[in-house]
Amino acid sequence: MKYNLIIIKSLLFVLLAFNIACKADMDAEPSTENDKAKSSMIIELTDAQLKNAAIGLTKLEEKQLPTELTLNGKVFTPASKKISIHSPIGAYIKTLPWIQGMSVRKGQLLAVVEDLAILQLQQDYLQAKNHLELADLEWKRQQSLWGSKSTSDKSWQEARHAYEQRKIEVMGLKQKLRMIHLDPEQVNAEKMSAYLKLYAPENGFIQAVHSNVGDYINPQDEILTLLVMGETLVSLNAFEKDIPDLTIGTTVQINAMGNENRPYNARVSQIGKVVGTHGVVEVICNLNKAAELIEGQFVTGRITLASKKALCVPEKSLVRYEGKEYLFIKKSDKQFLMSEVLTGVRNDGWVEVKNIEDRKGLQIVTEGSYTLLMKLKNVAE
Numbered sequence: 001m002k003y004n005l006i007i008i009k010s011l012l013f014v015l016l017a018f019n020i021a022c023k024a025d026m027d028a029e030p031s032t033e034n035d036k037a038k039s040s041m042i043i044e045l046t047d048a049q050l051k052n053a054a055i056g057l058t059k060l061e062e063k064q065l066p067t068e069l070t071l072n073g074k075v076f077t078p079a080s081k082k083i084s085i086h087s088p089i090g091a092y093i094k095t096l097p098w099i100q101g102m103s104v105r106k107g108q109l110l111a112v113v114e115d116l117a118i119l120q121l122q123q124d125y126l127q128a129k130n131h132l133e134l135a136d137l138e139w140k141r142q143q144s145l146w147g148s149k150s151t152s153d154k155s156w157q158e159a160r161h162a163y164e165q166r167k168i169e170v171m172g173l174k175q176k177l178r179m180i181h182l183d184p185e186q187v188n189a190e191k192m193s194a195y196l197k198l199y200a201p202e203n204g205f206i207q208a209v210h211s212n213v214g215d216y217i218n219p220q221d222e223i224l225t226l227l228v229m230g231e232t233l234v235s236l237n238a239f240e241k242d243i244p245d246l247t248i249g250t251t252v253q254i255n256a257m258g259n260e261n262r263p264y265n266a267r268v269s270q271i272g273k274v275v276g277t278h279g280v281v282e283v284i285c286n287l288n289k290a291a292e293l294i295e296g297q298f299v300t301g302r303i304t305l306a307s308k309k310a311l312c313v314p315e316k317s318l319v320r321y322e323g324k325e326y327l328f329i330k331k332s333d334k335q336f337l338m339s340e341v342l343t344g345v346r347n348d349g350w351v352e353v354k355n356i357e358d359r360k361g362l363q364i365v366t367e368g369s370y371t372l373l374m375k376l377k378n379v380a381e
Helices: 002-040 047-053 117-148 153-180 240-245 369-380
Strands: 042-044 056-058 062-077 082-086 091-095 107-113 195-199 204-209 221-229 232-239 250-254 259-271 278-285 297-315 320-322 324-330 335-340 343-347 350-353 366-368
Touching: 042 369, 047 240, 047 369, 062 240, 062 343, 062 350, 082 250, 082 320, 107 221, 117 153, 232 240, 232 297, 240 278, 240 297, 250 278, 259 297, 297 343, 320 369, 324 369, 335 369
Parallel strands: none
Antiparallel strands: 042 335, 056 366, 062 232, 062 297, 082 221, 091 107, 107 195, 204 221, 232 278, 250 259, 250 297, 259 278, 297 350, 320 324, 324 335, 324 366, 343 350
């Protein structure tokens, strides 16, 4: 019995020792992997390789870098420059010789409409004028008789009242004629017409045609939409975080889609006061000499903000590997460490380095970075 107890204790001791050894191996494995990963980012050159690589070195430098903001947006026309053409009276369209994009001059005939109501209004006006003339004569006659006490006060008052009523009627019909773009002074029995001509109020071009010849249109129905030439505006979408950096009058470089090599100069004229559902704020810009841009066209705006101080390296120091950017840092005369870097503003060949706390004072490779990268990749393979 005592002998069996000794055997059991011995077996337990062996199992415990084996278990501890396995755990130690497992704990040591990640450390070994980390060391391998770290060592794989270091390259050591021979004397000959170092000479051929022509390595150039530099340190982080403090630079004044302008911050650039790129915003997307669209060309648009303000409401004051967009004119809807309507018929002032219900009528049928007689002529409408326009298609989208055609240019028009101020005073040019846009459309002709016709309806009996147009003719009836002229007829009512001419008849009212005749009635007014008769009422005027009768009132003057009653005034003369009233002065000589040959008529009653009642007859004089009735004549005066009839004259005033006819005068009101004529004035009302005059205004109605003017509202449908007819000159009352030009309306007479020989020139009455059922046609009404609509003219362009400004220079511009046709944005849209909403009706056809033969359509009956009411005054609220739009026949054409006319865009006035001149002012061109762009609406850019800025994120809420960028608004504090924007000011009225800031210069903007506008690029149209498909014509990026021909920028247009613009200035910020208005910054929205409401944040949209997607966290963007509308920024309105006035363009100079951009008549070829059209309503609704997509554009990008590049805005140069105030400069800021930043620690930078030459852009040629950076290498891209597996979707990330790296710098080579000199470890010794022949050893170089490839270290991941977080970049910021780029301008005039310099790049801001954001994770700078462990790179101050270090010697960074400028010439030969891609040579080192190729050698490191060859070693890894």
